[in-house]
Amino acid sequence: MSAPHAAARPAPDQVMLDIADYVLGAEPGGELAYQTAHYCLLDTLGCGLEALEYPACTKLLGPIVPGTWVPNGARVPGTQFQLDPVQAAFNIGAMIRWLDFNDTWLAAEWGHPSDNLGGIAATADWLSREALARGRAPLTMREVLTAMIRAHEIQGVIALENSFNRVGLDHVLLVKVASTAVVGRLLGLARDELINAISLAWVDGQSLRAYRHAPNTGSRKSWAAGDATGRAVRLALMARTGEMGYPTALSARTWGFYDVSLKGEPLKISRAYGSYVMENVLFKISYPAEFHAQTAVEAAMRIHGQLAELGVGAEQIERVTVRTHQACVRIIDKHGPLANPADRDHCIQYMMAVPLLFGRLSAADYEDTVAADPRIDALRARIHCVEEPQFTRDYLDPEKRSIANAVTVRLADGRELPEVVVEYPLGHRRRRAEGIPLLIEKFRRNLARRFPPKQQRAIAELSLDRARLERTPVNEYFDLYVI
Numbered sequence: 327m328s329a330p331h332a333a334a335r336p337a338p339d340q341v342m343l344d345i346a347d348y349v350l351g352a353e354p355g356g357e358l359a360y361q362t363a364h365y366c367l368l369d370t371l372g373c374g375l376e377a378l379e380y381p382a383c384t385k386l387l388g389p390i391v392p393g394t395w396v397p398n399g400a401r402v403p404g405t406q407f408q409l410d411p412v413q414a415a416f417n418i419g420a421m422i423r424w425l426d427f428n429d430t431w432l433a434a435e436w437g438h439p440s441d442n443l444g445g446i447a448a449t450a451d452w453l454s455r456e457a458l459a460r461g462r463a464p465l466t467m468r469e470v471l472t473a474m475i476r477a478h479e480i481q482g483v484i485a486l487e488n489s490f491n492r493v494g495l496d497h498v499l500l501v502k503v504a505s506t507a508v509v510g511r512l513l514g515l516a517r518d519e520l521i522n523a524i525s526l527a528w529v530d531g532q533s534l535r536a537y538r539h540a541p542n543t544g545s546r547k548s549w550a551a552g553d554a555t556g557r558a559v560r561l562a563l564m565a566r567t568g569e570m571g572y573p574t575a576l577s578a579r580t581w582g583f584y585d586v587s588l589k590g591e592p593l594k595i596s597r598a599y600g601s602y603v604m605e606n607v608l609f610k611i612s613y614p615a616e617f618h619a620q621t622a623v624e625a626a627m628r629i630h631g632q633l634a635e636l637g638v639g640a641e642q643i644e645r646v647t648v649r650t651h652q653a654c655v656r657i658i659d660k661h662g663p664l665a666n667p668a669d670r671d672h673c674i675q676y677m678m679a680v681p682l683l684f685g686r687l688s689a690a691d692y693e694d695t696v697a698a699d700p701r702i703d704a705l706r707a708r709i710h711c712v713e714e715p716q717f718t719r720d721y722l723d724p725e726k727r728s729i730a731n732a733v734t735v736r737l738a739d740g741r742e743l744p745e746v747v748v749e750y751p752l753g754h755r756r757r758r759a760e761g762i763p764l765l766i767e768k769f770r771r772n773l774a775r776r777f778p779p780k781q782q783r784a785i786a787e788l789s790l791d792r793a794r795l796e797r798t799p800v801n802e803y804f805d806l807y808v809i
Contacts, residue, residue, distance in 0.1 A: 419444025
């Protein structure tokens with residue numbers, strides 16, 4: 327006969343206490359963290375604006391009940407929607423992630439920390455409008471940047487040594503946890519309320535990764551983070567009402583997250599929370615491609631130029647060999663039919679075949695009209711990945727965090743082109759000086775997709791002046807994005 331379970335309410339798990347104390351502490355980081363958060367804000371909002379060109383995304387946006395308008399509700403950038411903060415968080419989060427073009431964090435668990443901006447922006451905007459309606463001061467964009475730094479840090483530090491994908495869970499569980507914590511701070515939760523909210527995020531059912539992998543790859547991977555950050559806002563609001571928490575949601579025997587999802591293993595968190603993740607986050611600047619392929623796409627673009635100089639078409643390629651890191655092989659090394667854009671933007675062979683053939687890779691290149699070109703699948707079949715152990719070690723090294731790919735092309739006439747090695751992608755911290763001007767160009771280009779020239783100039787003028795932007799009330803900034 328098994329021993330009865332103790333009914334006394336235990337102290338909260340240390341993991342949850344540490345998150346709460348970090349969120350309620352002093353501003354994290356210094357100039358580099360806030361400078362990077364500023365660029366991250368612009369890039370993330372721009373990614374959302376580009377997604378509005380795709381009906382598969384826009385069909386999911388707006389209020390749950392068509393025609394609903396919420397007084398003092400949060401704005402959804404690039405639209406006329408004004409929604410409750412939960413639905414606004416979903417809308418903004420889905421836009422941000424739709425095209426796989428926002429920032430990335432690669433570790434034992436990979437993910438996209440700017441996904442948290444959905445919950446942060448929606449909550450901060452709604453709170454600001456509510457405050458003004460009651461004669462109080464609104465939040466400022468400085469507070470949005472601070473929340474972004476904290477959310478990046480929570481998601482990224484937990485991801486450093488904990489691989490949820492290896493047990494079949496999706497990384498958006500960390501978006502839910504991080505968003506719940508920082509939104510709780512914005513809502514003014516007391517420490518015990520915040521711990522309750524964080525526990526609700528952990529005890530929630532977590533998403534399976536089935537929708538990210540063949541044979542089930544599908545568009546949910548583009549709105550899963552929106553769902554997570556919207557759910558986070560709801561949980562934080564519930565905690566604000568006094569809803570109880572679950573102190574050992576992680577460590578409870580049999581029923582807790584560790585036993586149910588991690589085979590009894592506790593989380594490994596050996597780095598204190600600060601601003602490391604924001605300072606080292608990876609921007610996707612040039613290509614809307616799953617990040618493990620970014621350097622391979624860059625190499626393919628260079629090789630396209632070399633082929634043009636030789637007067638040789640990509641159709642004359644006999645074989646492409648890609649030396650790569652283990653995560654790339656595990657996630658995006660795919661052969662056989664690709665069912666939809668979500669399948670194609672997670673296939674390294676597809677992401678390389680398009681630039682080798684056409685000298686470009688844009689979000690539109692994942693659509694059916696481009697994918698129907700038979701030359702793409704024919705070339706995909708000739709692209710082969712092999713793991714390079716040193717690349718895998720450098721990928722995991724916290725001092726390097728490289729995402730290397732090395733590409734060799736052999737032509738049908740027997741010639742072999744020199745191997746092209748790209749160790750760090752353009753959006754890496756080691757290439758920041760090279761990348762930031764292009765990131766700003768990307769932001770301006772995305773503004774132009776949605777707004778007339780006068781409105782573009784107004785948004786860009788304020789957005790690029792960080793000192794002025796940080797002083798700006800959140801509601802005033804997002805009012806500029808109303809179409």
